[in-house]
Amino acid sequence: MPSDPLKLHLYASLALLAFCVFVMATGRTPDSGQQDSAPLSVRENPASYKPVYGQSTGWIPIPIGGGGYSSGK
Amino acid sequence: MITSRCPSCGAPLVFQHAAIASAVCESCRTTVLRDGPELRALGKVSSMARDLSPIQLGARGEFGGASFQVVGVLRKARERVRWNEWFLLFDDSDTGWLGEGNGEFSLFKGGALEWPHGKPKLNRAVAIAGKSWVPTEVASASIVAADGNLPEPVIQNQRFDYADLRTADGRAFGTVDYTDDPVRFYVGRPVQLSALGLTGLRHFAGWSDPVMVDFQGPEITAVRALTCSSCGAPISVRSPGDTVSVGCGHCGSALGVSDPGDGTGVALSVLAKGKGALKWKPTVLLGARGTLDKIEWEVIGAMRRFVKVDGVRYFWTEHFLHNPYRGYAWLIRDGGSGHWNFVRRISEVPEGARLGSWDPVSWRSEVFKHFQSGKANVEAVLGEFTWEVRAGDASGTVDYVNPPLMLSVERDKGEQTWTMGRWMSFDEVEAAFDAPIGRRPEGVAPNQPNPYDTMSSTVLTRTAALLAAVVLLWVVNAVMWQPAPKLNQAWTTSNELTTEVWVSDPFAVESRGGLFVELNSDVARGDGVVHVALINTTSGAVYLPPLVSYTRNSGDAWVRQPEKGEYVARVEVAKAAGKEAYTDGKLTRLKVVHGKSWSAPFIWTGLFIALAPLFLTFARGRFEHARWQSSDHAI
Numbered sequence: 045m046p047s048d049p050l051k052l053h054l055y056a057s058l059a060l061l062a063f064c065v066f067v068m069a070t071g072r073t074p075d076s077g078q079q080d081s082a083p084l085s086v087r088e089n090p091a092s093y094k095p096v097y098g099q100s101t102g103w104i105p106i107p108i109g110g111g112g113y114s115s116g117k
Numbered sequence: 118m119i120t121s122r123c124p125s126c127g128a129p130l131v132f133q134h135a136a137i138a139s140a141v142c143e144s145c146r147t148t149v150l151r152d153g154p155e156l157r158a159l160g161k162v163s164s165m166a167r168d169l170s171p172i173q174l175g176a177r178g179e180f181g182g183a184s185f186q187v188v189g190v191l192r193k194a195r196e197r198v199r200w201n202e203w204f205l206l207f208d209d210s211d212t213g214w215l216g217e218g219n220g221e222f223s224l225f226k227g228g229a230l231e232w233p234h235g236k237p238k239l240n241r242a243v244a245i246a247g248k249s250w251v252p253t254e255v256a257s258a259s260i261v262a263a264d265g266n267l268p269e270p271v272i273q274n275q276r277f278d279y280a281d282l283r284t285a286d287g288r289a290f291g292t293v294d295y296t297d298d299p300v301r302f303y304v305g306r307p308v309q310l311s312a313l314g315l316t317g318l319r320h321f322a323g324w325s326d327p328v329m330v331d332f333q334g335p336e337i338t339a340v341r342a343l344t345c346s347s348c349g350a351p352i353s354v355r356s357p358g359d360t361v362s363v364g365c366g367h368c369g370s371a372l373g374v375s376d377p378g379d380g381t382g383v384a385l386s387v388l389a390k391g392k393g394a395l396k397w398k399p400t401v402l403l404g405a406r407g408t409l410d411k412i413e414w415e416v417i418g419a420m421r422r423f424v425k426v427d428g429v430r431y432f433w434t435e436h437f438l439h440n441p442y443r444g445y446a447w448l449i450r451d452g453g454s455g456h457w458n459f460v461r462r463i464s465e466v467p468e469g470a471r472l473g474s475w476d477p478v479s480w481r482s483e484v485f486k487h488f489q490s491g492k493a494n495v496e497a498v499l500g501e502f503t504w505e506v507r508a509g510d511a512s513g514t515v516d517y518v519n520p521p522l523m524l525s526v527e528r529d530k531g532e533q534t535w536t537m538g539r540w541m542s543f544d545e546v547e548a549a550f551d552a553p554i555g556r557r558p559e560g561v562a563p564n565q566p567n568p569y570d571t572m573s574s575t576v577l578t579r580t581a582a583l584l585a586a587v588v589l590l591w592v593v594n595a596v597m598w599q600p601a602p603k604l605n606q607a608w609t610t611s612n613e614l615t616t617e618v619w620v621s622d623p624f625a626v627e628s629r630g631g632l633f634v635e636l637n638s639d640v641a642r643g644d645g646v647v648h649v650a651l652i653n654t655t656s657g658a659v660y661l662p663p664l665v666s667y668t669r670n671s672g673d674a675w676v677r678q679p680e681k682g683e684y685v686a687r688v689e690v691a692k693a694a695g696k697e698a699y700t701d702g703k704l705t706r707l708k709v710v711h712g713k714s715w716s717a718p719f720i721w722t723g724l725f726i727a728l729a730p731l732f733l734t735f736a737r738g739r740f741e742h743a744r745w746q747s748s749d750h751a752i
Contacts, residue, residue, distance in 0.1 A: 049732045049739065050572070050736045057583055061586060061587065061722060063722070064590045068594040072677070073630075075675055075676065077660060080650075080660075082653075082657045087652065087655075087657055095650060
């Protein structure tokens, strides 16, 4: 790791540039969210899919007094 | 020119000009006075040893537009100091003197001024001809040798009282001789020998010079082989004309070098007895030769010195360099950092220099900042020096910097010596001596040039090139990855249902590339939450992009490289209990785009590259901070 700030900046810039080349060549995009798999019944009737609740999917239960989600209705 | 015969031995005697009144007979060493047609023998005087100076009788040069010839010489000496005064005859019939001492030269031409004062006092300025003159030396000396034609007759050991003075700026040099009647003040100025266009110089064996190449006469070996007066070990004196003290490496004794006035030039005596052989050795050994600034130098002396700060000793080595045609210089190596400096004495006194002050000084319109003041102590001495020095000596020092230069002053016993140092790279010094010179330097030297000062244009050019590359890549990326809209569908909520689920129209993903999903819903986050699932009805893969936050039911997200196949989007609005009425008639829109190019990396890379000038400023500042950490002004 160079101690020269300018060299550090140059190497970091070249590394970022290399990543840009990689993105350009592969069309890479970021990824977020979770992945699940659906049985045949859901594939035939997508409305019947029962989602997984959790923070990472953005399916966040609202904290309210009484009641809650009623899903899958 | 007048030719005659010596009244003592009858040998031929030449007076180069009718105005010259005295000559020394080469044959019998008699000083002869020419008084009209008569010649009178006045006494004997020793001849000057030939190896004491590159100048010799018959050498010619130029000064102030007039040519001159060296026709005579006086060698004068007092305790531990000796010098030569060469008598010059100019083609315009004028006469002058070329003073030579300690590797420095001063030239006096023309008549002398009247001296209106009594005996001057050391360092107490006097006014003469509208200028302020500072006496730098008030002493008595004697003539130890003479040769050739002289304006007045001299005899061996003839004593005289004199004073040397300088103007405050060091540009003029004067001397007053009290043996004269009336007392006269001779005004001259410092000169470089190489600037006088000298021809007919002595050729010292093994030495050459890029400018002074016209030699006359046989080669002379300028090394004296002597023996230490304390231990009897062999001692070489390489600069017999100016060397005043020698440190013996075998016994550690400090030896004085004097001119006994018998024509031999040098004699040794013990100044201080040593305690044994020196354990320390200089980085560049005595006798080594190297070419610095196109001039060849020989190391004739070295000393180890230190300053003590907060109880810690910081050492450095001073290598004393000599060239018979160029005088003397120093090559200094810092013991801690290993940095090198090439140093020469200067005659001009910088403006603004005051004892004890930290104010900057200026020299030839350049400003030098105070770096550090201290007391330099001598720990060990080896080889020759043109001043008396021994272990234990101490003097006050002040350094001022203007990289790559360093102005330094050393004050000792009322005398002060100014020098100018130039930082030299390790590679430069190693190449000069073509020999190992220790480890590479570390840290930042006080007068080391800041490498970042000259990098602005390089950095700007580089930044522009990198930015151009990023922009090019960005454009190509946008052209290569054209987005294909796959879904753009909206739904309206109804207040009758606590949960509403919609399934979108199907869309196909048939090639590589990510999915960019955008959700915009008018359903308030407190009234309900919208969930989106992308379901591959071909493979069963389900992607759950995080589109909502704690505050909004809107957002966007990427799905990288989804499996190929047929997709539908399942959109669910899960309402909070009792909030159904608030969600009535709210619009929710979902867009899905395939193959959209990802721009963020290019934008962030471009912004980072554009920070280069900031990094340059930081690097430059960090270098300066490191430089000043070893100064008296450390933060």
